[in-house]
Every structure is written in C-alpha cells, then in structure tokens.
Amino acid sequence: MxxxxxxxxxxxxxxxxxxxxxxxxxxxxxxxxxxxxxxxxxxxxxxxxxxxxxxxxxxxxxxxxxxxxxxxxxxxxxxxxxxxxxxxxxxxxxxxxxxxxxxxxxxxxxxxxxxxxxxxxxxxxxxxxxxxxxxxxxxxxxxxxxxxxxxxxxxxxxxxxxxxxxxxxxxxxxxxxxxxxxxxxxxxxxxxxxxxxxxxxxxxxxxxxxxxxxxEIIANHDSITRLQNRYALNQHVPDYIGQDICIAMGDINSFKAVNDTFGHRAGDDVLKTFADILLEFFSKECVYRYGGDEFLIIQSDIELEAFLDKLSLVNKRFSATKVEGVTTGLGCSFGCVRTCPVDTADLFDQLTKADKKLYEEKQKINQNRI
Known part of the structure; x- marks a missing residue:
C-alpha cells in the first residue's frame, strides 16, 4: 500500500x-x-x-x-x-x-x-x-x-x-x-x-x-590545458579565410629537459601554467594547443607590432613564473606572420611559415647559449 x-x-x-x-x-x-x-x-x-x-x-x-x-x-x-x-x-x-x-x-x-x-x-x-x-x-x-x-x-x-x-x-x-x-x-x-x-x-x-x-567540449579541447585542439582549429578554418590575421606558433624552451629531469607530471603543470598565461593576454577563441609543447595563436584585427608586444609580455610573464617541482628557469619562443589567407591551403602554408620562423628563433636561442 x-x-x-x-x-x-x-x-x-x-x-x-x-x-x-x-x-x-x-x-x-x-x-x-x-x-x-x-x-x-x-x-x-x-x-x-x-x-x-x-x-x-x-x-x-x-x-x-x-x-x-x-x-x-x-x-x-x-x-x-x-x-x-x-x-x-x-x-x-x-x-x-x-x-x-x-x-x-x-x-x-x-x-x-x-x-x-x-x-x-x-x-x-x-x-x-x-x-x-x-x-x-x-x-x-x-x-x-x-x-x-x-x-x-x-x-x-x-x-x-x-x-x-x-x-x-x-x-x-x-x-x-x-x-x-x-x-x-x-x-x-x-x-x-x-x-x-x-x-x-x-x-x-x-x-x-x-x-x-x-x-563536443571533449572533442574540441585538449585534456591537459583545456585549450582548443587541432580538431577545433579545423572547425574554425573558414572563419579565418579572407581575414587579416596574425599567426604565432610558439613552444616552451627546453621542455623535453623539464620532462626528463622533473617528470611528466611536472611537465603537465608547466603546460597548464603556460596555457593560463596565454589566456591572460589572448581570448580562449584565439589559442590552440597544436601538439606536444607547441601552441598556436591566431588573432584578427590586430597589427603585427601590437601582436608581437603581447607575445613579449607573455614571455616575460612566463619567465618570471615559478612552477612547483621545477627548479630551472622557464621561457618560450614564438614565430609570427601576418597574412590574409585566400583559402584553406594558403592558411596552412602560413602556419608552416610561422613554424619555420619559430625554428629560426629557437636556433638563435641555442646559438646564444653556446
């Protein structure tokens, strides 16, 4: 009853x-x-x-x-x-x-x-x-x-x-x-x-x-940093075609050494810290984790000089940050281009150019260390 x-x-x-x-x-x-x-x-x-x-x-x-x-x-x-x-x-x-x-x-x-x-x-x-x-x-x-x-x-x-x-x-x-x-x-x-x-x-x-x-959030975002991933980038490609954009490909200096010395958990904490700092200067729609310790930033309606100034502030902020369990200094490098892609192929060509400039910047850093 x-x-x-x-x-x-x-x-x-x-x-x-x-x-x-x-x-x-x-x-x-x-x-x-x-x-x-x-x-x-x-x-x-x-x-x-x-x-x-x-x-x-x-x-x-x-x-x-x-x-x-x-x-x-x-x-x-x-x-x-x-x-x-x-x-x-x-x-x-x-x-x-x-x-x-x-x-x-x-x-x-x-x-x-x-x-x-x-x-x-x-x-x-x-x-x-x-x-x-x-x-x-x-x-x-x-x-x-x-x-x-x-x-x-x-x-x-x-x-x-x-x-x-x-x-x-x-x-x-x-x-x-x-x-x-x-x-x-x-x-x-x-x-x-x-x-x-x-x-x-x-x-x-x-x-x-x-x-x-x-x-959808899981599919479009990286599990460690919570940033957008490459799948999300593919979804947003049409938004960038025909737009004046600045592209930056960046990574964390000596990140492999951080993983090897302090462990992958510490490495994940460094990735999260770097991602949080990027979001202090750029909106979450602009930033992607491209792979490994590589990060991609795409911003429209901004001059290259102003874009570079923001990246410089990111570097200063990241270099001054301490991550628990990591005793070595931290830093980052960027390769940048300003472009107006006409199609998808052109956009990815510009990403490649930014990646090459990042490689050149890393080479300069390594030469200064010698």
Missing amino acids: KRFIEWIKSFMSPKADGETKREIISLNIKNIYYVSLVVGIVQTVSLIFFIIFNTNSSGDGFFVKAVIRVGLSIVLCAVGFFVAGKLKKSSDAITKHTTAVKVFIGSFVVLLITWSMFVSVSNYVNNQQLLTFYTVELLAVMFVKLNPAFSTTIILGSYTINYLILTLGFGGGRINLYNYLMLGVLSVAGALLNYRLTVNYISEKNKANMLNESL
Missing part, C-alpha cells in the same frame, strides 16, 4: 528541475498563442456567417445572446493571442516574471472554461448538447501542460460546478451521470499524463543536450 501511495505521489507530481519548468511554461505560452489565433479566427468567421444568415432575427433575445456568447470567446482569444504573443517575443519574460506568467496561463484557462460553462448552460436550456464545454476541456488537456494539483482542481471543479448548475438549477434529468463522470476522470488522467510525458521528454532532451555539449 505504501508503495502504491508513493507511486501515486510520483505520478501526480513528477520531479522537474527549474529549466524543465521554464520550458513547459514557454511551451504553454506558444500553445495559447496559436490556439487563440486559430479558435479566434474560427469564431470570428462563425459570427459573421451567423449574423448574415440571421439578419431578420437580429432583434430577438436568442440572436443577441448568441452574438454575446461568441463575442466573448473572440475577446478571450484576442487577449490570449496578444498577451501570449508579447511573452513569446520576450526572451527573458519567463525567467524574470515567472509567477506573473504562470498566473496569466492559469487565469486564461480558468476564464476559457468559465466561458464554456456559460455557453453550455445556455445550450442546455435550449435542449442542445454540452459540446462547447467538452471541447474546451479537451483543448485544456491537449495543449496546456498545467501543474498536476492545479489541473486536477480546475478540471474536476469545473465538471462538478457545471453539473450542479445544470441539474440543480434547471431540473436535470438529461445528463447521464456515469458518462459525465467518466469524461471528467478521463480529462484529469489525460492532463496528468500529458504533463508527466512532457516533463519526461524535456528532461531527457536536456540531458541529451548536456551530454552532447560535454562530448
């Missing part, structure tokens, strides 16, 4: 995080917008035809009441259409005014159901079916995903009030209680199931999106 009660609680109130709830609210706003538009157009066309074909009866009470009933539905649809349209266009309305948006959704549903009850009473008095009431309840179940407690209260409450008004107020006798009760129960079950399925769908979709984003 306890498990059954827990299952009922879980079914009535499925767990949903904040993002899922916001998406449900956004979905409700869109549904109200489009349903109001379609129903409003249908009701307006119906009203026009009704007036045209009943011009001779424009003075009697039935005609006036029918026009009022349909006119009220058009007004409600117009309000739903314009308010939902404003909310749909505002990207931060749901986040900043969540409670107000939820009040609008709930109020719109309550008003629509109340209108359907008013129409149903009028139809019942004239020996007509309760089709409007049932249709509105169906629209609420199908297109609006309401909190289970709220939807249960509204649906059962509306069925109960509508039944009491029709039976106690107008003599009753024409409503099959069993069928009416079953429709109410099925409406509640449909609303709960609709909400639960929507929550599950959005939750699973968000989890899949997060997983895809994580996999």
Whole structure:
C-alpha cells in the first residue's frame, strides 16, 4: 500500500528541475498563442456567417445572446493571442516574471472554461448538447501542460460546478451521470499524463543536450590545458579565410629537459601554467594547443607590432613564473606572420611559415647559449 501511495505521489507530481519548468511554461505560452489565433479566427468567421444568415432575427433575445456568447470567446482569444504573443517575443519574460506568467496561463484557462460553462448552460436550456464545454476541456488537456494539483482542481471543479448548475438549477434529468463522470476522470488522467510525458521528454532532451555539449567540449579541447585542439582549429578554418590575421606558433624552451629531469607530471603543470598565461593576454577563441609543447595563436584585427608586444609580455610573464617541482628557469619562443589567407591551403602554408620562423628563433636561442 505504501508503495502504491508513493507511486501515486510520483505520478501526480513528477520531479522537474527549474529549466524543465521554464520550458513547459514557454511551451504553454506558444500553445495559447496559436490556439487563440486559430479558435479566434474560427469564431470570428462563425459570427459573421451567423449574423448574415440571421439578419431578420437580429432583434430577438436568442440572436443577441448568441452574438454575446461568441463575442466573448473572440475577446478571450484576442487577449490570449496578444498577451501570449508579447511573452513569446520576450526572451527573458519567463525567467524574470515567472509567477506573473504562470498566473496569466492559469487565469486564461480558468476564464476559457468559465466561458464554456456559460455557453453550455445556455445550450442546455435550449435542449442542445454540452459540446462547447467538452471541447474546451479537451483543448485544456491537449495543449496546456498545467501543474498536476492545479489541473486536477480546475478540471474536476469545473465538471462538478457545471453539473450542479445544470441539474440543480434547471431540473436535470438529461445528463447521464456515469458518462459525465467518466469524461471528467478521463480529462484529469489525460492532463496528468500529458504533463508527466512532457516533463519526461524535456528532461531527457536536456540531458541529451548536456551530454552532447560535454562530448563536443571533449572533442574540441585538449585534456591537459583545456585549450582548443587541432580538431577545433579545423572547425574554425573558414572563419579565418579572407581575414587579416596574425599567426604565432610558439613552444616552451627546453621542455623535453623539464620532462626528463622533473617528470611528466611536472611537465603537465608547466603546460597548464603556460596555457593560463596565454589566456591572460589572448581570448580562449584565439589559442590552440597544436601538439606536444607547441601552441598556436591566431588573432584578427590586430597589427603585427601590437601582436608581437603581447607575445613579449607573455614571455616575460612566463619567465618570471615559478612552477612547483621545477627548479630551472622557464621561457618560450614564438614565430609570427601576418597574412590574409585566400583559402584553406594558403592558411596552412602560413602556419608552416610561422613554424619555420619559430625554428629560426629557437636556433638563435641555442646559438646564444653556446
């Protein structure tokens, strides 16, 4: 019994995080917008035809009441259409005014159901079916995903009030209680199931999106430095074609000796430190770990002299940095070019030129040591 009660609680109130709830609210706003538009157009066309074909009866009470009933539905649809349209266009309305948006959704549903009850009473008095009431309840179940407690209260409450008004107020006798009760129960079950399925769908979709984003980050970034890798560079190649860019190919001086002397863990710490310093002077979109201890920097809209000044600051900053477990001095070298590649092949030719200039710079450093 306890498990059954827990299952009922879980079914009535499925767990949903904040993002899922916001998406449900956004979905409700869109549904109200489009349903109001379609129903409003249908009701307006119906009203026009009704007036045209009943011009001779424009003075009697039935005609006036029918026009009022349909006119009220058009007004409600117009309000739903314009308010939902404003909310749909505002990207931060749901986040900043969540409670107000939820009040609008709930109020719109309550008003629509109340209108359907008013129409149903009028139809019942004239020996007509309760089709409007049932249709509105169906629209609420199908297109609006309401909190289970709220939807249960509204649906059962509306069925109960509508039944009491029709039976106690107008003599009753024409409503099959069993069928009416079953429709109410099925409406509640449909609303709960609709909400639960929507929550599950959005939750699973968000989890899949997060997983895809994580996999994309892993695929495009180096695991040690967290910088972009060569795969990411291949993705960004089209962004550089036809652009004035400065390219720097750099590496860490005597990095092999650091690994051999102090171990690969210390070497990884040096790589991380160098990457962090690069990100102090260049945006993360500009910097790539090209391989081993080689790093690539590509920046647009900058003169070569200013680019070289930034690289000089990187070198000074790195040379003055101490890495735990590494007792030798640190330094770095760069080979630079400024270019405007015309195609992919040209871009990689320029990378090769920057690499050659790096090699030449390393040769000068080694000669000065001798």
